[in-house]
Amino acid sequence: MASRANHLALLGRGPLCAAALLCTQMIGPSLAQAPVYQGPAPQAAIPSPAAVSNFPIASDARLAGDARQTRFILDLDKPVQFRAFALADPYRVVVDLPQLSFKLPAGVGVAGRGLVKAFRYGLVMPGGSRIVFDLAGPAKIAKSYVLEAANGQPPRLVLEFEEVDRTAFVQSLPPENRPELRPGIAEANAAAAQPDGPAAAKPVPGPPDKRPVVVIDPGHGGVDNGTQAGGGDIMEKNLVLAFGLALRDRIEKSGKYRVVMTRTDDTFIPLGDRVKVARIESAALFVSIHADALKRGEGDAQGATIYTLSDKASDSEAERLADAENKSDAIGGVSLADEPTEVADILIDLVQRETKTFSNRFARVLMGEMKNTVRMHKHPLKSAGFRVLKAPDVPSVLVELGYVSNKGDLEHLVSENWRNRTVGSMAQAIDAFLAKRLATAGPGK
Known part of the structure; x- marks a missing residue:
């Protein structure tokens, strides 16, 4: 139970996003039930070498830029696919990746820079890793990509954050993740399912289904x-x-x-x-x-x-x-x-x-x-x-x-x-x- 509590402290609280690990710069509706992370930004848990020998290795991570534009760079030993998306209240960016062997320097992620207050990382389950950025304010993912190895430099995962106001940030989220729209989602979905036209008759609800x-x-x-x-x-x-x-x-x-x-x-x-x-x-x-x-x-x-x-x-x-x-x-x-x-x-x-x-x-x-x-x-x-x-x-x-x-x-x-x-x-x-x-x-x- 103690080991589970340590894992909990590592990654914060919230369910895992149910999306496939596909590279994207957009925020799609399939991520409606993305996690809500809270808590401190601890260091990563590193699995044993025997357990991670076949997984891509993340060897270094760093932040650059200022409060208007901030770049995150992750050094890898091989290219990977990923998905990046934003969340509101609190402002966060989440990156889902295949399972990585994190061999980052001690203390990396604790101190932030520019738009990123801190970030944390680790294994969320067999086959899947995650990096979570706690943002200093609303920001969008301006670019996200993987660079191939070249000129003696390793493959790199790069995310570029840009400062935006809250209105622009919230509008970039899918409707089901927009705080002010959540109460009306069910009503909107029901209306969309009805026949076109203002005079369309509302369906008469049937008796409740009392079957077990x-x-x-x-x-x-x-x-x-x-x-x-x-x-x-x-x-x-x-x-x-x-x-x-x-x-x-x-x-x-x-x-x-x-x-x-x-x-x-x-x-x-x-x-x-x-x-x-x-x-x-x-x-x-x-x-x-x-x-x-x-x-x-x-x-x-x-x-x-x-x-x-x-x-x-x-x-x-x-x-x-x-x-x-x-x-x-x-x-x-x-x-x-x-x-x-x-x-x-x-x-x-x-x-x-x-x-x-x-x-x-x-x-x-x-x-x-x-x-x-x-x-x-x-x-x-x-x-x-x-x-x-x-x-x-x-x-x-x-x-x-x-x-x-x-x-x-x-x-x-x-x-x-x-x-x-x-x-x-x-x-x-x-x-x-x-x-x-x-x-x-x-x-x-």
Whole structure:
């Protein structure tokens, strides 16, 4: 927990931007949910040399210019792609890059210059690094580019900032990031969806959908690839997204339940936000989908595993996996150290006990259905401290479909026939669990 707190101090607070790492000078609407960084500008955490040997190296960084125009220069050993964008309140510029090995001089970024008060940098998750500039005032990204190596000089990432007034700064942001426009976004979107013409009739809202809500959560996404196989061509984020969409379609066919997806495309969703989706929707069930892998030298494992929440992992493997899954948010910025008051703690504990009972019950039902069609792990029911399982009032499980590090499991994970059979068994388990729970709750519950 202490190490996570250190990562939190490193990068500030806020969810990771869900954009692809593409070089741009413009600020696009796909960055509507960009992070809101706060806090000091600490130095970077440097991974071990063995872990970063294959990543591009950032060897030096410096600022030049004055309060009207400021330039940032980052020395690299090879060119990289990146995306740069601005945020308001407080004024910041964020640069998303592929994973770098930061070997910058000690203390770099603490002292600013010109338009930049300070900057911080580090690994936000496996595969993705980030640099965050705290600005002294509103400024735009006038230019952003990568210079190829030439004349004995290394490749360089260059950002040029120019001073602008607040009006110009805010107008350069996409509407969903403009502070004064946020309250009207929903209304504007609804109006745009209506037929043209001032006399168009407003649609009559139908009765509220009272069907139980099932939240399907395909893990990872965006710069967070999850586990990988086949030389990096097969990524967990794609496998679990395809599985989650197929599971959604199967459940919706019955018409009994409303299904909400935490993501339907290659977007990074912070772990805390995934939990919020379940709570906002008052979900009857939350199912997170993943695919595990073991590192070389750690042996071999195979089969599907179903996890429920535990304050203490049920074994070392579960603890390792939970720590790996939680780490993306500990680095990305969601606080894991929030301490409620004693009274709130007691109330949450009471709710969690009931929720854990239902979660464990569903896990057993799910295992009973899956074992008839899917190869299960030798210990198929486990518990761990997964962040996405911590909604205190929503029964939740995390399903590891198999191990991409195991040849047999990988063949199953990429098989459409296997996926269809597994989706069928999971949909049947969801129906059996919810039907019994609703019958026990009684009418109107």
